[in-house]
Amino acid sequence: MDEQKIPYKIYLDESEIPSKWYNVRADMKNKPAPLLNPGTLKPMTAEELAPVFCEELVAQELNDTDAYIDIPEEIQNFYKMYRPSPLIRAYFLEKALDTPAKIYYKFEGNNTSGSHKLNSAIAQAYYAKKQGLKGVTTETGAGQWGTALSMACSYFGLDCKVYMVKVSYEQKPFRREVMRTYGASVTPSPSTTTNIGKKILADHPGTTGSLGCAISEAVEVATTTEGYRYVLGSVLNQVLLHQSVIGLEAKAAMDKFGIKPDIIIGCAGGGSNLGGLISPFMGEKLRGEADYRFIAVEPASCPSFTRGKFAYDFCDTGMVCPLAKMYTLGSGFIPSANHAGGLRYHGMSSTLSQLYHDGFMEATSVEQTSVFEAAEKFARVEGILPAPESSHAIRVAIDEALKCKETGEEKTILFGLTGTGYFDMVAYEKYNDGVMTDYIPTDADLEKGFAGLPKIDL
Numbered sequence: 001m002d003e004q005k006i007p008y009k010i011y012l013d014e015s016e017i018p019s020k021w022y023n024v025r026a027d028m029k030n031k032p033a034p035l036l037n038p039g040t041l042k043p044m045t046a047e048e049l050a051p052v053f054c055e056e057l058v059a060q061e062l063n064d065t066d067a068y069i070d071i072p073e074e075i076q077n078f079y080k081m082y083r084p085s086p087l088i089r090a091y092f093l094e095k096a097l098d099t100p101a102k103i104y105y106k107f108e109g110n111n112t113s114g115s116h117k118l119n120s121a122i123a124q125a126y127y128a129k130k131q132g133l134k135g136v137t138t139e140t141g142a143g144q145w146g147t148a149l150s151m152a153c154s155y156f157g158l159d160c161k162v163y164m165v166k167v168s169y170e171q172k173p174f175r176r177e178v179m180r181t182y183g184a185s186v187t188p189s190p191s192t193t194t195n196i197g198k199k200i201l202a203d204h205p206g207t208t209g210s211l212g213c214a215i216s217e218a219v220e221v222a223t224t225t226e227g228y229r230y231v232l233g234s235v236l237n238q239v240l241l242h243q244s245v246i247g248l249e250a251k252a253a254m255d256k257f258g259i260k261p262d263i264i265i266g267c268a269g270g271g272s273n274l275g276g277l278i279s280p281f282m283g284e285k286l287r288g289e290a291d292y293r294f295i296a297v298e299p300a301s302c303p304s305f306t307r308g309k310f311a312y313d314f315c316d317t318g319m320v321c322p323l324a325k326m327y328t329l330g331s332g333f334i335p336s337a338n339h340a341g342g343l344r345y346h347g348m349s350s351t352l353s354q355l356y357h358d359g360f361m362e363a364t365s366v367e368q369t370s371v372f373e374a375a376e377k378f379a380r381v382e383g384i385l386p387a388p389e390s391s392h393a394i395r396v397a398i399d400e401a402l403k404c405k406e407t408g409e410e411k412t413i414l415f416g417l418t419g420t421g422y423f424d425m426v427a428y429e430k431y432n433d434g435v436m437t438d439y440i441p442t443d444a445d446l447e448k449g450f451a452g453l454p455k456i457d458l
């Protein structure tokens with residue numbers, strides 16, 4: 001195909017929104033390790049998971065054999081409100097970098113929640129509604145997941161209780177108001193509304209909170225309140241499944257123009273956007289049909305893949321959730337409050353962890369000032385104000401494109417632009433004022449987290 005004919009934006013037709021999610025676990029030879037019951041250390045059964053999660057979501061969580069799972073029509077209809085999302089050729093960025101590389105990004109920030117999280121929030125709310133529940137509880141860090149879930153719950157008339165990491169609750173009052181506008185109740189975590197919150201506050205007075213704490217609180221409320229279940233915005237297999245809509249659309253759009261990416265890059269917090277973006281491409285790699293380089297980008301301040309341990313760990317600080325085998329910094333690890341925005345979770349999707357462990361994927365970490373430098377460059381030439389999380393992927397996409405400039409290689413790079421950064425202006429302000437700093441935990445800092453890993457002999 002003649003290069004010039006590739007449009008700035010490749011849109012799919014509404015009818016081309018996927019009608020099935022793709023479950024990459026079906027094509028993995030080494031399946032991700034099962035969730036374990038923290039009491040018995042046996043794999044969690046559907047019955048054991050049912051008090052915490054919605055039934056159909058439990059089935060999806062445990063399903064590692066069906067490659068395709070139907071997207072219910074009501075979810076497909078909701079997707080039509082803001083999907084298909086555009087695949088954009090970054091012609092302006094390429095020109096600014098003077099690189100022979102061809103750069104594409106899949107933009108998921110085109111909905112009010114401002115990120116890809118709505119793709120899974122609407123699915124989880126749908127299954128809760130279908131089960132006849134009154135409402136759901138959840139945690140939110142930077143606020144995107146809580147916002148997405150509050151939108152999804154209001155669509156289905158479900159109550160939504162959000163535990164928001166205290167530091168974000170205080171730094172991002174407008175996020176909170178968006179959630180309240182959609183009808184959610186928002187509590188800063190740790191709080192005195194739960195037993196685990198009270199305990200964490202007693203043990204760590206003055207703590208600014210963490211996702212792990214907020215998860216413990218949300219799970220406690222869900223399991224002790226009639227008609228409620230807990231939902232999670234990342235990390236779990238079911239969330240990666242829902243997010244596969246990103247990769248399926250990206251691949252369909254690229255296939256239309258015969259484009260094959262060499263490198264696929266995504267930021268990694270709990271792994272859901274990255275997992276969703278790469279899934280169909282990874283499927284081809286696993287089946288031996290094509291080869292791609294996949295790069296997970298994480299913050300140097302919370303380096304689960306690059307400096308973590310591949311081990312069974314608790315998903316939450318209160319140690320009430322099942323154990324997951326994943327790359328982890330330990331459930332007691334609390335990242336520096338200095339680090340802006342999301343990507344602060346101590347662990348990583350067990351599916352991506354297994355793929356990384358088996359050598360199907362690479363990972364790298366980047367420091368936040370260099371992330372904001374990339375964000376600013378991108379905003380100035382491509383127009384979109386990127387979320388700090390997404391900008392981790394931008395950083396590495398730019399670095400790979402600059403390598404192509406040196407070698408003269410015309411590589412095709414695809415990255416996930418997961419969201420917009422309008423609620424992150426305090427961080428942008430710090431960067432603009434030249435007072436943003438980088439924080440890299442020392443080995444001794446990390447050892448403290450590892451010391452809290454459960455001692456399990458399997």
Ligand SMILES: *Cc1c(COP(=O)(O)O)cnc(C)c1O
Pocket residue numbers: 114115116117144145233234235267268269270271272273274342343387389390418419420
């Ligand atoms: C939540 C979020 C992320 C990170 O979460 P993953 O589950 O790793 O995808 C990245 N970008 C944005 C904009 C987010 O809101």
